[in-house]
Amino acid sequence: MKYISYNNHSFKKTKYYGRLSKAQQDDFDLLSNIFYFKTNNYVLDQLIDWDNLETDPLFRLNFLHKNVLSEADYQQLLSLYQAGASIEVLQPFIELIRKKTTPQIPYDEKCFPTAGGERIKGLYRSFNNVISLFPDPMLKTCHAYCSYCFRWIAFNNSEVQSYTSYKDPQTPVTYLKANPEINETLFTGADPLTLTAAKIKEYIDPLLTIDSVTTIRFNTKALTWWPFRFTTDKDAKNILELFKHIVASGRTLTFCAHLTHVKELQNDNVIEAVKNIQATGAKIICQGPVVEGINDTIEDWVNLWSQEVALGLQPYYMFVELNHNAEASFRIPLAKAVHIFQEAEKRVKGLQQPFNGPVFMNDVHCVSIDEVTDDNDAKQFALKCLASPYAESEGQVKHIPYDKDTRSAGNLVEMFMPEEHSKP
Structure with missing residues (x-):
C-alpha cells in the first residue's frame, strides 16, 4: 500500500467524508480548523468501522470530537456556522478558542540542560538517567494524529519547533559525555519514525560513540498508524537495518509503541510489522492513556494487554x-x-509483568495513583512519585481526599517539588 495522507481539506474530497452524518460533517469542518487533523489511507480503509462511527473507538481516536471544546464555545461556534458564517468570518473566534485550548504544560528549569550558562535547545532531562532528545525534523508530524494529543501545538508551528529542537546531530554529545549517569536517550516528537532511516541514523550515530549511553528508545505510533513502515515501504528494509545497527553496537533498542485500543493490533499488517521489528533484536514495550469514549472500560484494557502479550510485546x-x-x-x-x-x-x-498505572506524566514528575483506606476507614487517593528530576522526591507518597467524581489530582508539580525549590 502506498502512503497517502489527508488533511482537513483533502479528506473532504474522499468518499469517506460523505459517510459522515450532517452533524459529524459540521463537527469535522469546525474542529479541524481549530486543531490540526491528519489521517491516511490505511487508517481510513482498514482501521475505522464506517458503519458504526458513533461507537467506533478508532474513529474517535483519529477524528476530533466536540468535547475538546467547552460546551459554550462549541455551541456558539456551531450556531454561527450553521447560520451561514464562513470559516474566514469565524477565524477571529477560532483563534480565541485555539488560545484557550493551547496546552498549558508545566516545566521546571532544572530539566533544561545548559552549557556555558545557555540552554541547550532540543534536550529535556526530567529524570536522572534519561534524556529526551528533540531533533528538529522529528517534531514536525506523525503518520496520523491522535485526537487527544496534547502536542498538537507543535505541528506546523515553526516558531515552537525552532525553540524546542536542535538540528546539528552533534548537539547532545558534549552534555552526555559530561553526564555519564545518563544511560538512556529517548527520541519522541511528534513521531521520530516518520523520517527516513538515513535521516534518523544521522542523529543516532553520534550517540553510539558514547559508552555511557546503553539504551536508545523511540516513542512512536508508527506501528499501528502505518505498519508498512516496517514491511513493504521502500524504506522498510533500511529502517530495520538501522535497528540491527543499533543492537549490534551493544545497545538496547527500545521500541515504545503508543497503543490505545486492541483494534490497532488486530490486523495482519501490524502483526507482520511486529515480527520484523522483533527480528532486529529490538524490544517492544507498550504505553497509552486511558481516555473517555475510546478505552475507558475494563474489557478494553484486558483485551489490549492480552493481545500485546500474545504478540510478545x-x-x-x-x-x-x-x-x-x-x-x-x-x-x-x-x-x-x-x-x-x-x-x-x-x-x-x-501473563507478563510489570504493569504500571494509572500514572500521571506531567513533564516533571512521574506519579502513580491508587486508592487507600486510612485508619478511620475513610478512602483517600495515594499519589506516589515514581521518578523526578529531584532525587529526594522519588518514592514520596502524598494523600489527597477521595472523590469518586474528580478528574484532577491537583498540581502534581508543586505537590512533589522539594520545599527548597518551590516558588514563594
Missing part, C-alpha cells in the same frame, strides 16, 4: 490524561481509572 504504562487543556479533555474520573487498572490487571496478571 510488554505492557508498560497506563497513563491518566492530565489537565493540560483547561477547557475540556478526554479525562475520566480518577476513581474510575484506578478501578479499570486494578480489575484489568487481576484478569491478565501472570
Whole structure:
C-alpha cells in the first residue's frame, strides 16, 4: 500500500467524508480548523468501522470530537456556522478558542540542560538517567494524529519547533559525555519514525560513540498508524537495518509503541510489522492513556494487554490524561481509572509483568495513583512519585481526599517539588 495522507481539506474530497452524518460533517469542518487533523489511507480503509462511527473507538481516536471544546464555545461556534458564517468570518473566534485550548504544560528549569550558562535547545532531562532528545525534523508530524494529543501545538508551528529542537546531530554529545549517569536517550516528537532511516541514523550515530549511553528508545505510533513502515515501504528494509545497527553496537533498542485500543493490533499488517521489528533484536514495550469514549472500560484494557502479550510485546504504562487543556479533555474520573487498572490487571496478571498505572506524566514528575483506606476507614487517593528530576522526591507518597467524581489530582508539580525549590 502506498502512503497517502489527508488533511482537513483533502479528506473532504474522499468518499469517506460523505459517510459522515450532517452533524459529524459540521463537527469535522469546525474542529479541524481549530486543531490540526491528519489521517491516511490505511487508517481510513482498514482501521475505522464506517458503519458504526458513533461507537467506533478508532474513529474517535483519529477524528476530533466536540468535547475538546467547552460546551459554550462549541455551541456558539456551531450556531454561527450553521447560520451561514464562513470559516474566514469565524477565524477571529477560532483563534480565541485555539488560545484557550493551547496546552498549558508545566516545566521546571532544572530539566533544561545548559552549557556555558545557555540552554541547550532540543534536550529535556526530567529524570536522572534519561534524556529526551528533540531533533528538529522529528517534531514536525506523525503518520496520523491522535485526537487527544496534547502536542498538537507543535505541528506546523515553526516558531515552537525552532525553540524546542536542535538540528546539528552533534548537539547532545558534549552534555552526555559530561553526564555519564545518563544511560538512556529517548527520541519522541511528534513521531521520530516518520523520517527516513538515513535521516534518523544521522542523529543516532553520534550517540553510539558514547559508552555511557546503553539504551536508545523511540516513542512512536508508527506501528499501528502505518505498519508498512516496517514491511513493504521502500524504506522498510533500511529502517530495520538501522535497528540491527543499533543492537549490534551493544545497545538496547527500545521500541515504545503508543497503543490505545486492541483494534490497532488486530490486523495482519501490524502483526507482520511486529515480527520484523522483533527480528532486529529490538524490544517492544507498550504505553497509552486511558481516555473517555475510546478505552475507558475494563474489557478494553484486558483485551489490549492480552493481545500485546500474545504478540510478545510488554505492557508498560497506563497513563491518566492530565489537565493540560483547561477547557475540556478526554479525562475520566480518577476513581474510575484506578478501578479499570486494578480489575484489568487481576484478569491478565501472570501473563507478563510489570504493569504500571494509572500514572500521571506531567513533564516533571512521574506519579502513580491508587486508592487507600486510612485508619478511620475513610478512602483517600495515594499519589506516589515514581521518578523526578529531584532525587529526594522519588518514592514520596502524598494523600489527597477521595472523590469518586474528580478528574484532577491537583498540581502534581508543586505537590512533589522539594520545599527548597518551590516558588514563594
